Amino acid sequence: MFPTYIQRSTNIQQKSKYINYAYRMAQQEKPAVLLGVYKREGQVIFCAWALKPSTAAPETPISKQIKINSIAEAMKSGFVQQDKGGGEFACAFRREFMFFYLNNYKWFHGTPATELTENGTHLPNATQNENRIGENILLYGVPGCGKSHTIKRDYCDDEQYMERVVFHPDYTYSDFVGQIMPTNVDGHISYPFIPGPFTRILKKATDDPNHEYFLVIEEINRGNAPAIFGEVFQLLDRQNGVSEYGISNADIAKVVYNDPIAMVTCQVVGD
Structure with a gap:
């Protein structure tokens, strides 16, 4: 009998040199984020991690992981933080929350959502959302494509x-x-x-x-x-x-x- 493999997390890989470049930009107070994209059955979830310097060789791929449960929760509620320990958080969110994330990314990876809410930053959800921005969305395709x-x-x-x-x-x-x-x-x-x-x-x-x-x-x-x-x-x-x-x-x-x-x-x- 072969063991059953259950996927509990997913990851992206980015070369060390690009992560360090983004980190240097962030240290210079320039906008820089580390994002991955998860897509399943037409649903797109963006994943984001804190920028930290890498000591690996420039061409070495660096893996960044996030739990499948966090992605599933983001599909449902819109935006979630995953506690990675040591005061660090990863984020998962639907595409309509991209501007919300970009406007607050400096805090999301080091501060739990409860503290952000107490300080006046309200995390959005699927039905009550003060921060989601208006969008013009165009869906195109042949008749009957869904x-x-x-x-x-x-x-x-x-x-x-x-x-x-x-x-x-x-x-x-x-x-x-x-x-x-x-x-x-x-x-x-x-x-x-x-x-x-x-x-x-x-x-x-x-x-x-x-x-x-x-x-x-x-x-x-x-x-x-x-x-x-x-x-x-x-x-x-x-x-x-x-x-x-x-x-x-x-x-x-x-x-x-x-x-x-x-x-x-x-x-x-x-x-």
């Missing part, structure tokens, strides 16, 4: 946190953002602004910052995207997840902020 399934599996499977639209040749800006329509209320005709899916999801995300909200656009190439987005396109330019350039749109601002002169910005995670 794009919609990927959204359901990797991003969101709860309709209350989603708006899903399908672009087509007759789909318009008014359908997407909203439009003024006549409404009969007790025999009186009024002309309110009826928000479209973009405005509705933006309001939900603004009113409930503790949850992630998703605007899913199916068949984006079938519609006239520039005409459908209009000035909203400008919101897709992001800095640290927030729209770098706001727009002036009284109808959207009144719905989202209850202030028709407010500058509209976008932080929702979109596809």
Whole structure:
């Protein structure tokens, strides 16, 4: 009978000279990190280790390990630390937490998450996340390859946190953002602004910052995207997840902020 091998950890190998180069950069207060990528069934997990100098020969591969359990937990909760002993931590996180890690990597490898939280740094998780930044994510592939399934599996499977639209040749800006329509209320005709899916999801995300909200656009190439987005396109330019350039749109601002002169910005995670 042959013994059963159970994989308990995974690792990367990097040459000693590259690790030492990154370490020297870090000592000079320049951004430098040591990352590995774990991919399984389409799910990507980034792993990160503390930078330490190596005494091995320059061409010698140096192995860095992380437990499979840590990767599994990162797939579920988003971001985890693994205690490696001696006050050192390795990190595992999903791709959407990359900017969160890069903004805090100097502390993550030497300070437990509980202390970071007490000092005002809040670790994100899958359902309550103040630090996850907005993203514009484009999934592409032939029909039937599983794009919609990927959204359901990797991003969101709860309709209350989603708006899903399908672009087509007759789909318009008014359908997407909203439009003024006549409404009969007790025999009186009024002309309110009826928000479209973009405005509705933006309001939900603004009113409930503790949850992630998703605007899913199916068949984006079938519609006239520039005409459908209009000035909203400008919101897709992001800095640290927030729209770098706001727009002036009284109808959207009144719905989202209850202030028709407010500058509209976008932080929702979109596809």
